[in-house]
Amino acid sequence: MELIAELWHWVVEGVIWLRDHPEVTWSGAGLTALAVLSFLITKLFSFFSRKDTTPPVGNTFTHSGSGTQNVAQGNHPIAQQVNITTEQVSSPQQKAKGDHNVFSQTGDVHYEEHHHYARTAQGIPLQRPRQAEHLVGREDLLRDVLAALGPGKVVTLCGPGGIGKTALASRVAWELPPEQEAPALFPDGLLFYSFYGRKDVGLAFDHLVRSYADDGQDNSPEAATRLLANKQALIILDGAEEADDLPDVLRCCGGCGVLITSRKRSDAPGELLEVKRLDKLPAEEAFRLYSGTTADETTARAVCKGLGGWPLALRIAGQYLRNTGESAAEYLRWLEKRPFRKLGSGKHQEDNAALLLRRSMEQVSDDAVQVLRLAGVLAFAPISLEPVMAVLSEEGDDEDELELRSREALNELVLFGLLERREERWQISHALVHTYARNEEALSRDALERLARYYIWFCREQSEAGLEGYARLDGERVHCLQLIERCVDGGLWEEVKWLEDAINIYLDRQGHWTEKLAALEMNLTAARKAGDRRDEAWCLNSLGYTCWRRGENDKSIVWFEQVRPIDRELGDRKGEGVTLNNMAAIYRQQGRYEQALETYQQSLRIRQEIGDRRGEGESLNNIATVYYNQEDYEQALSSYEQCLPITREVGDAIGEGTTLNNIAEIYRTQSNYAKAIEYREQDLAICRELGDRAGEAVTCWNIGRTYEEMGDLAEAEEYITLAVEIAEQIDHPKLEEWRDGLAWVRAKRQGV
Structure with a gap:
């Protein structure tokens, strides 16, 4: 393996050497030889590591649903560590069955590591972007930027596209010493974010939060503000002219230093440093570095003047000459026939770049x-x-x-x-x-379809792989979103539908809410264009669910309300019951209990009419929860007792345990401790049967606390001891609190 790695190192070094030696030119044979050599080394590496990571290309795909299941989406803390289950909010996971029933949002969670950037030994982010290869004629400006930066200061590099702003910003990041530690001026590290192709500032907030937080599920502006409030990091925001709300990002940066690159002067809230075109001497030096030309001074300077001293143009032209063997004089004659437009306008920059790039593209395969x-x-x-x-x-x-x-x-x-x-x-x-x-x-429609099929296959395979697959999807997420958009533009409605479906679970479990909403809204557009009412309902329901997960209940209700007419049009009574259930859950969270009860009861009636016993049990559980919130314990108990036999009938052991626990909590609230313990013991038996160690620990704790309230400290100590022992084995987050509770019971037994 060391030999293979060394061979690969030689290939890379060879490419760098050849690039920097103009006397050596590339031929078609040379390119093929390089490709063959790199290919063989890759194959040798694969052989020795016994891994074949290359997926099949262009596979067809099939969609198979994994079914759905009803799950409680959260717990409502009641009294002393006793939990009573709240309503169940439903959302679709798979599209194969065309419904929008409940699915579990639990499971593996991988918080994205910025694995392409270094960190210090203490985990401080050092997100230095790729260092610019050549930075000619910018030495004075580099010193000015470094002098202007500091905690709480905002510096903006402004200039037209291709003028070298990003290259200068990257050099700034590498000039701040030391390389392996956080700079003294910015002890909380370096953060880099580019808005190019990612204009939604919600993605920037997500990046800032995940750069530090182990749990990046809350990526709101408020979360970013709290996280950065007491930090002194340098935040580099590249391509800020693309951002849809740059001031919103700047407001969250607190005492951090900020370096902005932008084509718009209006993006500069603090000090502005203008990046101008290169003067003739540095422009000529850059052109010769890129091209390797030995042309006379007059010709080289004429080319640079024709290119307007524009660094990007100098690079494109230089590397064109290096790889075609065309002389600078020939290139100058061509350039004189197609003069550049004056630098400055964004459209002019695009036109100028296109002029040079078309000439380069004429020379490649x-x-x-x-x-x-x-x-x-x-x-x-x-x-x-x-x-x-x-x-x-x-x-x-x-x-x-x-x-x-x-x-x-x-x-x-x-x-x-x-x-x-x-x-x-x-x-x-x-x-x-x-x-x-x-x-x-x-790209042709056929090629776009092949690309979409590849990503559908890839995203499905990685989603099924759990944490390791999620890590691989981190590097492809931005491409998937862009590809969905291009498929919408190309009218590939089915590809949009299946791409969104393939990446849906990953986006949800990893808390990438901004991207998930964007993907769903594009899927909704495709469904409406295709006249697919069932998929339209699925998208609306998913949008409502995702907004609920983000805590945006008012938006969630708006989405859910759009689902009901479609459910009725399609005759989807089961779907209508789910939608009503979801709306009621949000009303309950908003404290609108009467509206929640009315809506839950509508859901219950539909589920009873169509014989949906599992859904009926879910609705009864949720109705009971509302009564509990209103402290109407008799009504709550009645609904729970109707729910319990249904959970047993449909074989829902988890739901049965939850209902038993909730009934026990009502009896405990009424000081009927014997009844409370009777139901908790049944819940405990189910936890043990399911192998639910965490549930077993919580139930033992609850039984122990109930015995304590009864005054039976011996039984209380026995059950709390069991809870602590299990918590120690599974590293339960309540371990220390339960140890304190156990110590208190033991002290009380001893009369202390």
Whole structure:
């Protein structure tokens, strides 16, 4: 394995050396040799590690539902550590059955690690972006930026696209010493976020929160504000002209230093430093570095003048010359026939970039053109090899040959400066190149369908893999959202539906609410365009559920209210019962108990009429909970006692245990301790039968506390001891509290 790693190191070093030596030019054979060598080393690595991680390309997909289950979505704390289950809010998980019944939101949870960035030994984030290869003519400006930065200060680098703002910001991050520790000026680390292709500031809040918090489920502006309130970090916000509400992000930054890059002067709330085009001497130096040209001074400077001293243009032109062998004089003659427009306007920048990029694209293979089109469909973020293989695949392709072709196409684009290598991924080298690929190089409908099929397969497979799969999906999430949008634009309604379905569970369990809402709203658009009323209802219900998970109850009700007419139109009585149940749950949370009861009872009647016994039990449980909240214990007890035999009839052991616990709590509230213990003992037996150790511990604690209230301290000590022993074995979060309770009971028994 060490030999294979060393071979790979030689390949990378070789590419860097060849790139920096203009006397060596690339031929088609050279590209093929490089692709073959990297391919063989990859295969050797795979052979020795006995892992084949390359998924099949272009597979067809089928959708199989895993069924649904009713689950309690939360607990309502009552009295002394005794919990009574609250209402059950329902949402769809799978689309195969076309309904929107209840599903579990529990299960594996993986909080996204920013694994592509370093951290200190203490876990402080050091999100230094890729360092710019060449930073010519910016030395004075770099010193000015470093001098201006500090805790609580906001500095903005402003200039047209491609002028070098991001490159300068990345150099700032690397100039702050030391590399492996947080800078003294910013002891809480470095955070980097790019708005390119991610204009929704909700995603920025999510990134800021997850950079520090182990539990990133609350990614609201308020959560970000609380988290950053006492921190002194440097936050780099790149491409701020794309942000839909930059001031909202800045308000949460507290005492942190902020470095903004933007094309808009209005984005500068503090000190503004303008990034201008390169003067003729540094422009010539940059052009020679990129091109390796030995052209005379007059010709080189004329090219630089024709390119307006624009750093991005100097790079594109330079790498074009390096890889085609065309002379600077020939390039100058071409450029004089197609003069640049004056730098400044965003549209002019895009037009200028497109002019140069079209010339580069004329020199690359058809496969390379297809790969750039693919990169334009996906987000402005690193992409892996597999989607490239999916797009380039043809019927009957040998997989090894396909991988070789894909690597060769990627290498071509790297050599022309259009892609950059990021370990085992590739990224478009600049936002303007991405804009060109998105607008000028359209991917065919057939290729877009192949790409969508690949991502549907990939997202399903990774979602089924649990935590490890979620970690892999972290790197593809932004691409999936962008791909869904492109499928909407292309009228691929079924692909939109299945892409959203494939990524739905992952987004929900990981708390990526902003992306989940965006995906659902695009799916809703597709469903309405396709006239798929059942999927439209599914989307509306899911939007309501997701807003409920975010604590946005008013928005949730608005979504749920749109579902009911569709349920009635489709004759979906079961779906209507679920929708009513969901609306009632929110009314209860808002303290609108009478409206909640009325709506729950409507849900109950429907479920009774259609013979939905499990749903009937759920509605009775929820009605009882409202009565409990109103302290109407007799009515609550009556509803729970109607619910209990139904849970037994349908084999819902978890629901049975929950109902037993709730009945016990009512008896305890009424000081009927013997009855309370009788029902809790039944609940305990179910916990043990199910192997529910956490439930067993809580139930033992509740029984112990009930005995304590009865004055039977011996029995109280016995059950609380059991609770503590189990808590120690499973590292229960209430362990210390229960130990204190046990110590108190023992002391009281001894008369202390």
